[in-house]
Amino acid sequence: MCVIEKITDETPTVRTLTFSDDILSKVLPGQFAMVWIPGVNELPMSVMVSEENGKAAFTVRKRGQSSTALYNLNIGDYIGVRGPYGNCFDIRNGKLLLVGGGTGLVPLLRLITHCKPSHDITLLMGAQTKEEIFFEDLSNKLLEKNQHDVVCVTEDGTYGKKGFVTDVLEDMLNQNNYDAIYTCGPELMMYKIVKLAKSKNVFVQASLERMMKCGVGICGSCCVGEDLVCKDGTVFDGEYLLKNNEFGNYHRTKSGILEKI
Numbered sequence: 001m002c003v004i005e006k007i008t009d010e011t012p013t014v015r016t017l018t019f020s021d022d023i024l025s026k027v028l029p030g031q032f033a034m035v036w037i038p039g040v041n042e043l044p045m046s047v048m049v050s051e052e053n054g055k056a057a058f059t060v061r062k063r064g065q066s067s068t069a070l071y072n073l074n075i076g077d078y079i080g081v082r083g084p085y086g087n088c089f090d091i092r093n094g095k096l097l098l099v100g101g102g103t104g105l106v107p108l109l110r111l112i113t114h115c116k117p118s119h120d121i122t123l124l125m126g127a128q129t130k131e132e133i134f135f136e137d138l139s140n141k142l143l144e145k146n147q148h149d150v151v152c153v154t155e156d157g158t159y160g161k162k163g164f165v166t167d168v169l170e171d172m173l174n175q176n177n178y179d180a181i182y183t184c185g186p187e188l189m190m191y192k193i194v195k196l197a198k199s200k201n202v203f204v205q206a207s208l209e210r211m212m213k214c215g216v217g218i219c220g221s222c223c224v225g226e227d228l229v230c231k232d233g234t235v236f237d238g239e240y241l242l243k244n245n246e247f248g249n250y251h252r253t254k255s256g257i258l259e260k261i
């Protein structure tokens, strides 16, 4: 059990809850924890970096009943955490491109903290509108020892470049040579990114989300084809994912029914 020590509002619907936990403070990028909201439910969450030693955080967007209950917790409230679970990104040397949307940025920021000063890193972050952009300042701070660029893209053009992150990515891939691309965010965005990277022959990995119940490879609710996202993922090679008919096409509902994304 952990006590929430700090709450930071990132946007009108996204909050970061910080707590002390030595193990979760050191998770690998791509790993997640199962978070128990007492009396409500348990949800999978990526573990957010904290600038303080021994601390970890969850950055939660309020959506349905469970995430809203987590979002509404106060300083001093308890949550249960188990983990970390899952694999992690394979960080290549050289020039890296990180592409994230919303809370999908959480594992990418942790990836940054595992990079060497010699890495040249571009972080592309997408949102619908200006008020949904978050972690820009923190990203610049985490990247201050690297040659880097943080590029914001909004669909309505209220901040940064206007358009979809995938359009900006296409231009960037035409103008630069990257050694690897890492992505986490909405699956249709990741699907396009993986296809674009493949067309340019660039190594790409994506961190997937699926319905999770056990989090440890027992219940099967997180399957994507033959793979379990909680155990074989969350990170998969793009080339491997493109051979999986469910990636970018289907996910499973809470009762296990295959549903078009």
Ligand SMILES: Cc1cc2nc3c(=O)[nH]c(=O)nc-3n(C[C@H](O)[C@H](O)[C@H](O)COP(=O)(O)OP(=O)(O)OC[C@H]3O[C@@H](n4cnc5c(N)ncnc54)[C@H](O)[C@@H]3O)c2cc1C
Binding pocket: 032, 042, 043, 044, 045, 046, 047, 058, 059, 060, 061, 062, 063, 064, 065, 066, 067, 068, 103, 106, 208, 209, 210, 211, 212, 213, 234
């Ligand atoms: C590995 C992983 C990491 C995640 N990291 C974050 C994060 O850092 N921040 C964040 O805000 N959210 C994260 N999520 C999503 C989060 O777990 C919930 O899915 C989301 O908060 C909505 O939950 P809800 O019950 O409030 O919504 P509901 O309205 O009940 O459900 C909305 C949708 O959320 C998804 N969902 C609901 N319950 C689960 C579950 N147990 N497992 C997976 N998906 C579910 C389903 O697609 C569902 O249709 C992550 C999910 C996974 C699998």
Ligand code: FES
Binding pocket: 211, 212, 213, 214, 215, 216, 217, 218, 219, 220, 221, 222, 223, 228, 229, 230, 231
């Ligand atoms: S969540 Fe149970 S097998 Fe993955």
